[in-house]
Amino acid sequence: MKGIVTALCVTSGLAVVGGCDCYRNLVDPCYPERYEYAARQEVIAAFAPQVQNGHFLDQTVWNYHFEPGSDKLTPGGLERLTYLVRRRPYPDCTLYLATAHDIFYDPAAPNKYEEQRATLDQRRILAIQNYLAAETSGRHLSFEVVVHDPPETSLAAQAMGISVGKMYLGFQGTLGPAVGTGAPGGSSGGAPPGGAPTGAPASAPPGGSAGGPPR
Secondary structure, three states: OHHHHHHHHHHHHHHHHHOHHHHHHHOOOOOOHHHHHHHHHHHHHHHHHHHHHHHHHHOEEOHHHEOOOOOOEOHHHHHHHHHHHOOOOOOOOEEEEEOOOOOOOOOOOHHHHHHHHHHHHHHHHHHHHHHHHHHOOOOOOOOEEEEEOOOOOOOOHHHHHHHHHHHHHOOOOOOOOOOOOOOOOOOOOOOOOOOOOOOOOOOOOOOOOOOOOOO
16 A cells, blocks of 8 residues: 555656656556557458458459440440449449450360450450440549459349348338327327216216215
8 A cells, every 4th residue: 555655656746847748658648549449440450351352343344244255235234334433422433344254265275265355355344434434424534444353242042032021021110190099180099179088987076086975
C-alpha cells in the first residue's frame, strides 16, 4: 500500500513539475481507443482479400455473355454491362473479361488455338468498349477491360430454388386492419358509442356495489 501511495505521489509531482509532456510520457492518453482501432484493422484486413476477389468476379464478363465462339454480346451480356455502369455512387471503370474457352481446340495445332483465343479476346474487349461508350454517352467515362482466367462461380439451382422459396414463405403480416379489430368508425366487440360494452353490468351507485345493498 505504501508503495502505491509513493508511486502516486511521485507521479503527481512529476506531472506538476513537467506538465502535460511528462504525463504523456508516463501513460498512454489514447487508451483504449488506439488499441481498439488496431484490433479492428486486423479483423478487417483478414476479409480484404475476399472482398477484392468478390469484386473482381462481380466485374467479370463471362464467356456465356457472348454467342459461342463469337464477339457478339447476348441480350444477357448487354444487360450485365448495363448493370455494371449503373452502380452507385459511381461505376468501377475497370472490367474483367474471362478469356475465351468456347473455341475449338485442335491437338495437332496447339499454336493455332492460342492465336484464336488471343484474337477472340481482343475482339470481345472491343465489343465491350463499344457498347459501354454508347451506353454512357455524355458521361465522359473511359473503361478498361482486363483479361483474366477465373473459375466460374455458381450455385446449385435446386438448392437455390429451395432457399429462395423458403425465404418468400417466411414473410408474414397483413395489409389491412388486424384480425379482431373493427373498421374505422366502427367497433368489434367493444363498447358502443356513449355506452358500456354489451352485457356489462350497470355502474354501481355511489357508496355501494351493483346489485346489492349499500355498505
